[in-house]
Amino acid sequence: MKWFEKHPMSMIVVGILGVSLSAIFVKYSQAPSVVTAAYRLLWTVALMLPMVFGSRNFRKELAAADRRTVVLCAVSGIFLALHFTAWFESLNQTSVASSTAIVCTEVIWVAVGFLVVLGGRIPKMAAASIAVTVAGSLMIALSDYSAGGNHLWGDALALAAAMFSAVYTLIGRQVRRGMSTTVYTFIVYVFCALSLCGATFFSGQSLTGHGMSSVVVGLLLAVFSTLLGHSIFSWCLKYFSPSFVSASKLCEPVAASLFAMMLFGEIPAALQVAGGLVTVGGVLLYSRVESGQAGRRAAGKEAARA
Template sequence: MNKYSISYLAIIIGVISVSTAAVLVKLASEVPSAVTANYRLLFAAIILLPYILLKRRDELKKLAKREWILTIVAGISLAIHYIVWFESFQYTSVASSTVIVTLQPIFAFIGTYLFFHERFSAGTVISMLIAIFGGVIITWGDFQIAGEALYGDFLALLGALFITIYFLLGQGVRTKVSVMSYTFIAYSIGALAIIIYNISVSNPLTGYDSNEWLIFLCLAVVPTILGLNLLNWALKWVSTSVISMGILFEPIGASLLAYIILNELITWSQWLGGTIVIFGLLLFIASTRRKRKMKITIDHS
């Protein structure tokens, strides 16, 4: 098997890995969302710590004050993303939440337009409108089911916004520091921020059963460490557009797992809206491919 075949296999395993995040969070539904988010980031940072100390310690010492500030703010944004996205599963389905949070590339492109003056092409605008229309269908269908489902959709959309802030802040830092060092700092800062939040709202940090601790560990290992690293490794051999398109299948994988494990049915509006969103995002990636190399990371998953 050549390196390109191995790369595509890595992408498939990576997408399956990140698709498990939503179901794992749902399985820990008795745990406050902020606590689940806290241990996902904390355990991921602890797992990365030996590698950082052995291989990247000097790199961290060379970081300038500006890079530290940007990374700290990015870590706090990541923490907020996880809190609101995990909380969305208390109100809406895995299918709706994962599709809506996948709208992140559109937020990212709007951000680059506002801050880096990147121009929109006609194809980009049309593809964004298609994806947004799909999101409207999902939220309209959820509103017909229950008002609280619409609130869950709003939290997922808020999660997409904050993960975009995390990505935009990280753009400048990533040119000067490796992905492992950057994510380690962001995870550590994010975990610290959520610990402070949990203490302030009196969420218990202990007293959970062994199954819940196993879920926390699985969240750190499978979608975070394994999924992220496989997709980043594949970037050595395939284009960022291929990775981006692969990640768009995360909502499909998450919805199938939710159906198999949680018996969570998918409504017609989620099927239709989700299909339109993914189609719109595929067009969006294709339309921006020639303008710039667009890297969609998967830290939200």
């Protein structure tokens, strides 16, 4: 681990590869989307159990969680379950390039939620970046509409997945102020897994009978996309600025599209590529604006202390 601490950029690369492989693994699953998502979360919870219960501090923090915190984590877990289900189904309906580009607009919907629900204010440049992102998504939708089939429905599901993830993120920002990342994510993942299992049963489906390959896909998603993907990005915040980590996540649509081209022969159309670039550019612009705001707030606090 010390080598990685001296070379943290290598972990950024690992994180990008981890999240980029998520869309690829899903394509190989033979199970329904909700079942694939359930496999991923069940494996994730199982892999986290020794870490959480093997630490005295984590056990104490878990036992000390109050009812309000647990309820918020439960709601967060439900929206995370909705995110996974909608996005996995999106990948069954449209291309990896379109789905990953649209789902990465989560940060934009977090900003909209902050404005509408929490009464926040958005600078003009941030509003412009949101408009750019929406324009890029519409270009992708137009390209997929011309292609026919269920691509447009897949784009809509990816958009819904981004919005569900935004709710999960907004709740997390409130809850994590008094909790460690490990305990918070563990509680959320438990409720997410329970929600997905419940949705599977209520929809008349089964967690079994989908072949060993689907179970393996769930394990690969848990290891690479969750633990070596999202968790690695959280670890990298210790060594890099939030804006850099956020910007690095935008490599996911590019890397995932390249994997899809090589493995599935998915060659995106020119308008689809242009829309993806515009969408990612809008998200990157917003990340820079948010980073600038955070820097100014930090400078203001330092000046006030002085």
